[in-house]
Amino acid sequence: MGRRIFSDEHEMLRKSIRAFVEKEVTPHVREWEDAGRIPRSLWRRLGELGFLGLEFPTEHGGGGGDFLSSVVLGEEMARCRSGGVAFSVLVHTDMSSPWLTRFGTEAQKRRYLPRIIAGELVCxxxxxxxxxxxxxxxxxxxxxxxxxxxxxxxxxxxxxxxxxxxxxxxxxxxxxxxxxxxxxxxxxxxxxxxxxxxxxxxxxxxxxxxxxxxxxxxxxxxxxxxxxxxxxxxQGFQQLAAGLQRERLMAAVLALSGATQALEDTLAYLRERTAFGEPLAARQALRHRVADLATDLEAARALVDHAASLYAGGEECVTEVSMAKLFATEVANKVAYEAVQLHGGYGYMREFPVEGFFRDVRLWTIASGTSEIMREIIAKRVLG
Ligand SMILES: Cc1cc2nc3c(=O)[nH]c(=O)nc-3n(C[C@H](O)[C@H](O)[C@H](O)COP(=O)(O)OP(=O)(O)OC[C@H]3O[C@@H](n4cnc5c(N)ncnc54)[C@H](O)[C@@H]3O)c2cc1C
Known part of the structure; x- marks a missing residue:
C-alpha cells in the first residue's frame, strides 16, 4: 500500500539509502554481528554520503531535512538484517546527537556537529x-x-x-x-x-x-x-522528555521495518518450501496466519506513520507516539515468533536471518520505554 506521508524527495532518499545498504551493509552484517561492533569505516562512509546529518542545519554541514528523512533512514537501515547495525546508527543520529541542535550553544555545535555528521565522532x-x-x-x-x-x-x-x-x-x-x-x-x-x-x-x-x-x-x-x-x-529531565518522543518513534520504526523484512523473508520461504507434495504457501492454515501478520503490520504502520507525521509537524503527540511504540514493537515480536515457526527447523538456524531478528526485536518492548511504561502513559492520558 502507498505511504502518503512521504514526498518524492523522501522516496529519492530512500532509493539511495536502500542501494547503499544492499551493496555496502547487508553483505557484511554477519561479520559485524560476530565481531560485536561495526567498523569505523562504516561510520565514515555514512558520513561521506550525508546520511548522518540528514536533519542537521546546513551551516554545520547537515542536510537541513525534516524528521521524515530520519524515518526513511531508520526504515532502510533496518532492512540490512542486523538490528544491531541499525540500532547503533540510529542511536547516533536520532537518540543522542539531536539534543545538541536542540539545546546546545553555538560553540558546542561548532565544536562537535561537523565531526558527528562526518562520522568521526560516534555518539x-x-x-x-x-x-x-x-x-x-x-x-x-x-x-x-x-x-x-x-x-x-x-x-x-x-x-x-x-x-x-x-x-x-x-x-x-x-x-x-x-x-x-x-x-x-x-x-x-x-x-x-x-x-x-x-x-x-x-x-x-x-x-x-x-x-x-x-x-x-x-x-x-x-x-x-x-x-x-x-x-x-x-532541567535535564525536561529536556530529555522533549526528545523521548523522537527516540520512541524511531524504536517503533526500526522494529516495524525489521518485521516487514522478516515477513517478506517468510513469504519467500513459504513459496519455495514444499511439504506433502505442495508449497507451504498453498496451506490454508499458514495462509491465514500470514494474512493476520500482514494485517497487524499494516495497522502498526498506520499508527507509526500517523504519529511520525504529527511529530514532524511539531504537534503534541505523546499519546500517539506511546501507542505507536507499544503496538508496533509488540506486533514486531509476534511477527518474529511466527516467522521462526513458519521456517520450521531452518528458522532456528543462525544462517537464516529470521533467527537473528527474533533475538534482536526482543529488545524493542524493553528499550526506549518498556511496553508497561507506554501503557502507563496511555492510561494516564485516557483515564486521568
Ligand atoms: C541492549 C540495550 C541497549 C540499551 N541502550 C541504552 C542506551 O543507549 N542508553 C540508555 O540510557 N539506556 C539504554 N538501555 C536501557 C533501557 O532503556 C532500559 O533497560 C529500559 O528503560 C528499562 O529499564 P530497566 O532495564 O531498568 O528496567 P526496570 O525499569 O527495572 O523495569 C523492569 C520491569 O518492570 C516494569 N516496570 C517498571 N516500572 C513500572 C511501572 N511503573 N509499572 C509497571 N511496570 C513497571 C518494566 O516495564 C519491566 O518490565 C538499553 C537497554 C538494552 C537492553
Whole structure:
C-alpha cells in the first residue's frame, strides 16, 4: 500500500539509502554481528554520503531535512538484517546527537556537529544506571560544580555505542529533587572519551543486537568542563522528555521495518518450501496466519506513520507516539515468533536471518520505554 506521508524527495532518499545498504551493509552484517561492533569505516562512509546529518542545519554541514528523512533512514537501515547495525546508527543520529541542535550553544555545535555528521565522532546516550532505568528521576550519578568544572561520580549501564563511542550525552544529578518535583535537578553533559576519571568498565554480552556494542560506564571524580553542560542546569529531565518522543518513534520504526523484512523473508520461504507434495504457501492454515501478520503490520504502520507525521509537524503527540511504540514493537515480536515457526527447523538456524531478528526485536518492548511504561502513559492520558 502507498505511504502518503512521504514526498518524492523522501522516496529519492530512500532509493539511495536502500542501494547503499544492499551493496555496502547487508553483505557484511554477519561479520559485524560476530565481531560485536561495526567498523569505523562504516561510520565514515555514512558520513561521506550525508546520511548522518540528514536533519542537521546546513551551516554545520547537515542536510537541513525534516524528521521524515530520519524515518526513511531508520526504515532502510533496518532492512540490512542486523538490528544491531541499525540500532547503533540510529542511536547516533536520532537518540543522542539531536539534543545538541536542540539545546546546545553555538560553540558546542561548532565544536562537535561537523565531526558527528562526518562520522568521526560516534555518539552515545547515557541515562540508564545499574539501579534504575524506567524511573529516570531515581538516577544517582552526581555532578558537583567545582570552579570551572562539574565533577561526575557514578555509573551507567546498557549504553549503546558506549564501548567504542567518542561523545557521550550523560544525565547526572546536579541537585536533589524535591518532594512532588523529583525530576528537577537532573542535568545533561557532553562527555568526551578519554577524560580522566571516565572509563568503560565492561562490554556487555547480550541476547541480540550483537553488532551494536553495549557498555557499562564508570565516572570516578571525572572533571567535565563547565562549558560542556548541555542546556539548562537542573532541567535535564525536561529536556530529555522533549526528545523521548523522537527516540520512541524511531524504536517503533526500526522494529516495524525489521518485521516487514522478516515477513517478506517468510513469504519467500513459504513459496519455495514444499511439504506433502505442495508449497507451504498453498496451506490454508499458514495462509491465514500470514494474512493476520500482514494485517497487524499494516495497522502498526498506520499508527507509526500517523504519529511520525504529527511529530514532524511539531504537534503534541505523546499519546500517539506511546501507542505507536507499544503496538508496533509488540506486533514486531509476534511477527518474529511466527516467522521462526513458519521456517520450521531452518528458522532456528543462525544462517537464516529470521533467527537473528527474533533475538534482536526482543529488545524493542524493553528499550526506549518498556511496553508497561507506554501503557502507563496511555492510561494516564485516557483515564486521568
Ligand atoms: C541492549 C540495550 C541497549 C540499551 N541502550 C541504552 C542506551 O543507549 N542508553 C540508555 O540510557 N539506556 C539504554 N538501555 C536501557 C533501557 O532503556 C532500559 O533497560 C529500559 O528503560 C528499562 O529499564 P530497566 O532495564 O531498568 O528496567 P526496570 O525499569 O527495572 O523495569 C523492569 C520491569 O518492570 C516494569 N516496570 C517498571 N516500572 C513500572 C511501572 N511503573 N509499572 C509497571 N511496570 C513497571 C518494566 O516495564 C519491566 O518490565 C538499553 C537497554 C538494552 C537492553
Amino acid at each position: 552515545a546516550l547515557a541515562i540508564t544506571e545499574p539501579g534504575t532505568g524506567s524511573d529516570m528521576a531515581a538516577l544517582s550519578t552526581r555532578a558537583e560544580r567545582r570552579g570551572a568544572h562539574y565533577v561526575l561520580t557514578g555509573g551507567k549501564l546498557f549504553i549503546t555505542n558506549g564501548v567504542y563511542g567518542d561523545l557521550y550525552f550523560v544525565a547526572a544529578r546536579t541537585a536533589p529533587g524535591t518532594p512532588g518535583r523529583r525530576h528537577d535537578g537532573i542535568s545533561m553533559f557532553l562527555v568526551e572519551r578519554g577524560l580522566p576519571g571516565f572509563s568503560v568498565s565492561r562490554k556487555l554480552d547480550k541476547m541480540g543486537m550483537r553488532a551494536s556494542d553495549t557498555a557499562e560506564l564508570a565516572f570516578e571524580e571525572c572533571a567535565v568542563p563547565a562549558e560542556n553542560l548541555l542546556g539548562v542546569e537542573g
